[in-house]
Amino acid sequence: MAKILIIEDDPRLEHTYDTIFERHGHQVVRAHDGEEGLMVAESENPDIILLDMLMPKMHGIQFLEKYDVRNNHPNTKIIVFSNMDSNDLQKQALELGATKYEVKSRFSPNELAALVNQTLAGRDKPTLS
Amino acid sequence: MLVVVVSVVFSGIQQLLLGEYRRAQSNETVATHILTETFTRRSLADDYLLNPTTRANEQWHIEQNAVLNAAQGYNTKAITPEETGLLAQIRDSITQSSKIFEQVEQASEADSTSKVWLEQRPIFAAQLNEIGQTTLSSATKLKEANTLHAGQVTRHISILGDVIGVAYLAMILLIFILIGRSAGRLQLREAEEAAILGSIGDGVFAIDTNKRIILFNRMAETLTGFSFDEAYGQPYRDILAFIDEHSHRPITGFIEHALTGQRHQMPANTLLSRKDGSVIPVADSAAPIVNDKGIVTGAVVVFRDITKEREVEQAKAEFVSLVSHQLRTPATAVKQFLGLIREGYAQSKKEEKEFIDSAYTSNEEQLQIVDDILSVAKIDAGKLALNKESTDLVALAQRAVDQLLGSAGAKKQSLTYRHPKHTVVSSVDPLKLSMVVENLISNAIKYTPDGGKITVYLEDDKHHVTIRVTDTGIGIDAEGIKQLFTKFGRIQTDYTAKVQGTGLGLYLAQQFVVLHGGKITVDSKPGNGTQFIVKLPKEQ
Numbered sequence: 031m032a033k034i035l036i037i038e039d040d041p042r043l044e045h046t047y048d049t050i051f052e053r054h055g056h057q058v059v060r061a062h063d064g065e066e067g068l069m070v071a072e073s074e075n076p077d078i079i080l081l082d083m084l085m086p087k088m089h090g091i092q093f094l095e096k097y098d099v100r101n102n103h104p105n106t107k108i109i110v111f112s113n114m115d116s117n118d119l120q121k122q123a124l125e126l127g128a129t130k131y132e133v134k135s136r137f138s139p140n141e142l143a144a145l146v147n148q149t150l151a152g153r154d155k156p157t158l159s
Numbered sequence: 160m161l162v163v164v165v166s167v168v169f170s171g172i173q174q175l176l177l178g179e180y181r182r183a184q185s186n187e188t189v190a191t192h193i194l195t196e197t198f199t200r201r202s203l204a205d206d207y208l209l210n211p212t213t214r215a216n217e218q219w220h221i222e223q224n225a226v227l228n229a230a231q232g233y234n235t236k237a238i239t240p241e242e243t244g245l246l247a248q249i250r251d252s253i254t255q256s257s258k259i260f261e262q263v264e265q266a267s268e269a270d271s272t273s274k275v276w277l278e279q280r281p282i283f284a285a286q287l288n289e290i291g292q293t294t295l296s297s298a299t300k301l302k303e304a305n306t307l308h309a310g311q312v313t314r315h316i317s318i319l320g321d322v323i324g325v326a327y328l329a330m331i332l333l334i335f336i337l338i339g340r341s342a343g344r345l346q347l348r349e350a351e352e353a354a355i356l357g358s359i360g361d362g363v364f365a366i367d368t369n370k371r372i373i374l375f376n377r378m379a380e381t382l383t384g385f386s387f388d389e390a391y392g393q394p395y396r397d398i399l400a401f402i403d404e405h406s407h408r409p410i411t412g413f414i415e416h417a418l419t420g421q422r423h424q425m426p427a428n429t430l431l432s433r434k435d436g437s438v439i440p441v442a443d444s445a446a447p448i449v450n451d452k453g454i455v456t457g458a459v460v461v462f463r464d465i466t467k468e469r470e471v472e473q474a475k476a477e478f479v480s481l482v483s484h485q486l487r488t489p490a491t492a493v494k495q496f497l498g499l500i501r502e503g504y505a506q507s508k509k510e511e512k513e514f515i516d517s518a519y520t521s522n523e524e525q526l527q528i529v530d531d532i533l534s535v536a537k538i539d540a541g542k543l544a545l546n547k548e549s550t551d552l553v554a555l556a557q558r559a560v561d562q563l564l565g566s567a568g569a570k571k572q573s574l575t576y577r578h579p580k581h582t583v584v585s586s587v588d589p590l591k592l593s594m595v596v597e598n599l600i601s602n603a604i605k606y607t608p609d610g611g612k613i614t615v616y617l618e619d620d621k622h623h624v625t626i627r628v629t630d631t632g633i634g635i636d637a638e639g640i641k642q643l644f645t646k647f648g649r650i651q652t653d654y655t656a657k658v659q660g661t662g663l664g665l666y667l668a669q670q671f672v673v674l675h676g677g678k679i680t681v682d683s684k685p686g687n688g689t690q691f692i693v694k695l696p697k698e699q
Contacts, residue, residue, distance in 0.1 A: 042495075042520075043488075046495035114484050115487075116480060
């Protein structure tokens, strides 16, 4: 079991992620924008963060800059999970310490669960694909 | 050509007149000569009569020959009948005088001292004198005729001279007028060309084969920052610093190619380094200047500032990116909810129905976005039509308010609707107008902090209906207001991601209101809330 922080402003998606991860036995904590996400991440110290990019108050990239996962949270993994299919954003996110950058629409619930589990298991190295 | 023809004609006439003049003068001289020789001959005849020596005889004959020769020297070309007559009289008188002189000689030879000679001598003298007088008279008339003729010819020559002078003057004048007109046309053409070049919205400059600037239009001045006087005659590389956007290396190849006779496009990513050191993205081409003999005499370069084009391209790219994101978001939700059912996550029928409902709602949102994008495409193509029907606008706005009460409630905002008690009926496209009102209320909810106040007013008079949506939200600054109704207006601020949206809502709202013949305005200041006002004409 892992502690997963979902930073997602879309309540519908948040609900589906919730359902999926809970069914897979993970503990889920939530935030609805970058600012709240930063606060919850600092206080909850999750194992893994599922991070959206386009969000109110604070963009995903700004979150990565402030959170500084490499220096301040080396044990936390971050999956950028966005529908912004942008090479620039992907490159930026990975440079800022994200473990993966994935496009939401490509994943079914089981695939998402597998993605999180594999990332937690550390079987995947950061990719640019 | 005209000048040549006129010159030949005048020259011919002049030659004829001059020939005539010379003939008259020559004949006048001949006549004078005849006169002189006749006088001398008469004097010699007198001498002989007084003293008939061999010497005096010879003298007379010499003189007689001189008179004859003189008469034979008369130019008879184009001679007048009067002259012919006079000349005949002279010749006749010469013959007569010779005959008389023969008689004188015979008489004198007989006995120069005889009485007969002495008696005959005055008679001979009288005869010779008379015949000499005839010669003199005819010669005088000939001289006078020729003097007169020479005078007439002189006058003709003078008149011809005047005519030629006037003609040449006229021709010169004509030539000057023609040249003037031609020069005028040329000047006009040059002025027109200069005006056209000056008015072209693109920078244009030309260089000669020495690569020095020979033309530099106004836009070239504006774009480079150099004046015409600074640029003219200078090597183009000193003035036009085209550089590669990434390497910052000079780009001159396309101009050099043009000088070899080939038209060339400016490479992509070309920047122009201006006089003040700033740079602007530019595009276009260089072409050879070829004269009528097919020789390349230089190159002309057209360049334009593509800053705005790039901005539009950038905005389009961002728009596409954002729209893709916005379409993917509800599509992802549909996929996730259906995936939850498909992959067995639903633990009850109730939960399954909940997932199906959420998928359905997400799908509707997705379709709405597709509709919005299609509306934009239709507006761009000028093909968006209204489906008008008689509609109660009070009820229409009520439905919009009702739909959004939930969203406002979620943010603990009050959403109030104030409207007349009577119906306000107008002919509108209810779907599009509903979208306008919903969009304005939805924006007010998004941009108003939790606990804020949103009020929708509907008012009418005889000719207009006004719908106002006011909020106590964050407000919009002047710069934001400028971008508010533009298609890509949202894009510039979207990276900060304050609120989600395609940025199409207000653009479409404005377009829909305008299609109804109405107007949408905004009144806002940062921190002081916002009021959107939609004013529509009342149509029955």
